[in-house]
Amino acid sequence: MTEPIIGIRDLRKTFRSGDVDVHALRGVDLAVERGEFLAVVGPSGSGKSTLFHILGGLTPPTAGTVMIDGQDLMKMSDSDRTRLRMKSVGFVFQKYNLLPTLTVGDNIKIARDIARVKGPLDKQFLEVLDALGITDKMDRKPRQLSGGEQQRVAIARSIVNHPAILLADEPTGNLDTENSTAVLGLLRDLNKRLGQTILMITHNPDAAAFADRIVHMRDGQLHAA
Amino acid sequence: MVYKLVWENLKHRPVRTLLSSLAIGLGVTMMLTLVGVGEGMLREQEARTRGVGADIIIRPSGSSVIGIAPPNINEKLVAWVLEQPHVAQSTGIVIYPLGGVSTVHGVDFEEVTKMSGGFTFLSGRPFKDAQEAIIDEYFAKEKKLKAGSTVKILNRDWIVSGVFRGGKLTRMMLPKKILQDVSATTGKVSVIYVKLDDPSKSAEVITHLKKTLPDYPIYSMDELASQFSVNSVPELKTFIGVVISLSVLFGFLVVFLAMYTAILERTREIGILKALGAGQGYVLGILLRETILLAVIGSAFGIGMSYVTQWMIATFIPASMTQAIVYEWWPIASGITLGGALLGVFYPAIKASRQDALESLSYD
Ligand SMILES: Nc1ncnc2c1ncn2[C@@H]1O[C@H](COP(=O)(O)OP(=O)(O)OP(=O)(O)O)[C@@H](O)[C@H]1O
Numbered sequence: 001m002t003e004p005i006i007g008i009r010d011l012r013k014t015f016r017s018g019d020v021d022v023h024a025l026r027g028v029d030l031a032v033e034r035g036e037f038l039a040v041v042g043p044s045g046s047g048k049s050t051l052f053h054i055l056g057g058l059t060p061p062t063a064g065t066v067m068i069d070g071q072d073l074m075k076m077s078d079s080d081r082t083r084l085r086m087k088s089v090g091f092v093f094q095k096y097n098l099l100p101t102l103t104v105g106d107n108i109k110i111a112r113d114i115a116r117v118k119g120p121l122d123k124q125f126l127e128v129l130d131a132l133g134i135t136d137k138m139d140r141k142p143r144q145l146s147g148g149e150q151q152r153v154a155i156a157r158s159i160v161n162h163p164a165i166l167l168a169d170e171p172t173g174n175l176d177t178e179n180s181t182a183v184l185g186l187l188r189d190l191n192k193r194l195g196q197t198i199l200m201i202t203h204n205p206d207a208a209a210f211a212d213r214i215v216h217m218r219d220g221q222l223h224a225a
Numbered sequence: 226m227v228y229k230l231v232w233e234n235l236k237h238r239p240v241r242t243l244l245s246s247l248a249i250g251l252g253v254t255m256m257l258t259l260v261g262v263g264e265g266m267l268r269e270q271e272a273r274t275r276g277v278g279a280d281i282i283i284r285p286s287g288s289s290v291i292g293i294a295p296p297n298i299n300e301k302l303v304a305w306v307l308e309q310p311h312v313a314q315s316t317g318i319v320i321y322p323l324g325g326v327s328t329v330h331g332v333d334f335e336e337v338t339k340m341s342g343g344f345t346f347l348s349g350r351p352f353k354d355a356q357e358a359i360i361d362e363y364f365a366k367e368k369k370l371k372a373g374s375t376v377k378i379l380n381r382d383w384i385v386s387g388v389f390r391g392g393k394l395t396r397m398m399l400p401k402k403i404l405q406d407v408s409a410t411t412g413k414v415s416v417i418y419v420k421l422d423d424p425s426k427s428a429e430v431i432t433h434l435k436k437t438l439p440d441y442p443i444y445s446m447d448e449l450a451s452q453f454s455v456n457s458v459p460e461l462k463t464f465i466g467v468v469i470s471l472s473v474l475f476g477f478l479v480v481f482l483a484m485y486t487a488i489l490e491r492t493r494e495i496g497i498l499k500a501l502g503a504g505q506g507y508v509l510g511i512l513l514r515e516t517i518l519l520a521v522i523g524s525a526f527g528i529g530m531s532y533v534t535q536w537m538i539a540t541f542i543p544a545s546m547t548q549a550i551v552y553e554w555w556p557i558a559s560g561i562t563l564g565g566a567l568l569g570v571f572y573p574a575i576k577a578s579r580q581d582a583l584e585s586l587s588y589d
């Protein structure tokens with residue numbers, strides 16, 4: 001049996017806002033296999049995004065064990081987490097979060113620049129660009145693209161450095177049905193063709209159905225479907 | 226790639242970029258204009274002094290070569306100097322201040338003509354022994370005077386008898402005797418210009434003159450260049466210091482404000498970069514480069530504008546001021562401005578680099 005790419009045991013996260021403690025995660029247990037496409041569903045405020053932010057190294061956990069690709073998140077310093085975001089994790093957000101002043105091509109290039117990756121784009125990634133249908137839009141600015149197109153650019157950018165895991169937080173939240181289906185199809189394609197491990201948060205059961213497995217988040221804890 | 230982002234950001238807010246770099250450039254222009262005017266006027270004055278054709282200058286005791294010489298020298302000294310070995314000619318000149326840096330000189334026209342090799346008159350003729358004045362073409366241009374005009378000096382009207390080609394002694398000359406009479410300085414002069422039969426004997430003659438005139442500053446022409454330097458004008462040095470400080474402050478404030486508002490506007494962009502794995506150094510590097518670019522554009526503006534001030538001075542007040550283009554000050558002024566700019570970006574850059582990625586990526 002191979003080691004899971006994500007191993008979480010009794011993960012807790014407590015926010016202090018003013019005098020009150022907000023327990024966003026109250027003992028999360030989860031194992032994700034390499035190459036899995038996992039959907040996380042659950043009501044608003046249940047802690048889904050918080051879980052992703054911890055996995056992506058955007059915020060430190062309060063307690064528990066989190067292993068990502070063999071690295072122990074609890075032991076990480078700020079700069080270790082920066083490295084984690086640079087090399088091991090790709091993010092896709094509900095808001096596409098492209099840099100507005102840069103072209104599509106430069107939005108992708110800057111992710112490589114940050115990770116200090118040099119040289120031409122690899123063949124595999126070029127195929128992905130083709131599949132995403134944005135090859136001919138490289139010189140456009142984000143505001144000249146539709147929401148669906150922008151989200152596809154964001155997906156391309158998130159995997160350009162071949163991260164171990166791709167975290168997509170409601171990637172179709174701002175899209176209409178047609179664009180949603182296209183984006184979800186592309187994510188599944190990435191998962192099947194490249195074996196890309198994907199974790200996706202969604203409110204939409206139809207969207208969740210694209211995944212191999214669905215877990216439910218409720219009050220800061222995960223439950224199997 | 227970072228440069229592209231920096232450049233695109235500058236292009237994205239063209240008015241901000243233009244105004245900030247103009248404001249930064251203003252500091253550069255202030256420095257270049259001030260130093261350029263100081264330098265230009267000193268060089269000009271030096272050239273005019275050389276234009277007299279003397280080998281040695283004797284000034285009143287207690288005066289420096291640049292300040293105005295009070296008419297403290299007894300005119301009898303002029304005749305005494307002429308009797309000294311190697312002295313071919315000597316002439317005494319009265320300098321009367323007109324306020325500011327402008328002066329009028331009372332000269333013996335014959336003597337000055339002989340010493341300097343002659344004046345070229347662009348119009349009119351030399352003054353006669355009357356209330357007449359001659360002026361150079363710069364003075365004529367700035368004050369809109371020509372032969373036949375009247376100028377008021379010491380509450381009297383003087384007729385401009387002629388306009389001469391500049392570069393000799395000063396811009397306006399009056400008959401010495403008459404200036405001495407009306408300014409109550411009869412029998413006194415401000416400086417004595419001395420011409421030698423052999424210029425290589427200057428040092429020897431100066432040593433000899435100093436034996437009798439120990440308190441008088443006596444210069445040879447070789448010493449002029451070092452005398453006409455910014456270092457011998459303490460007021461100018463102080464003023465340059467003030468303008469440098471102002472420029473640093475200016476660069477600091479402009480960049481602080483521009484970059485501070487920029488990072489507030491760009492919290493989302495900074496959050497995105499951080500989510501992509503950009504560390505503090507990367508964010509810091511972006512803002513530093515943007516600041517350097519602003520300072521470079523600003524300095525280019527500032528240098529360009531110093532040519533504009535030069536043109537304006539040459540066009541509107543050619544007699545009062547001359548501005549040199551001081552190339553050696555380009556890197557100095559740009560460097561000083563960049564220093565101020567980097568001080569200004571310091572706080573905004575630290576703030577941005579420490580910004581929490583999640584702060585701006587929240588899903589509003
Ligand atoms: N920075 C923070 N400070 C304080 N409380 C926070 C912070 N971030 C999240 N929370 C709280 O933690 C809980 C979980 O939030 P989270 O964003 O993870 O929910 P979610 O499941 O993603 O919800 P949604 O479906 O609306 O996106 C909420 O109660 C939220 O208010």
Ligand SMILES: [Mg+2]
Pocket residue numbers: 048049050169
């Ligand atoms: Mg959420």
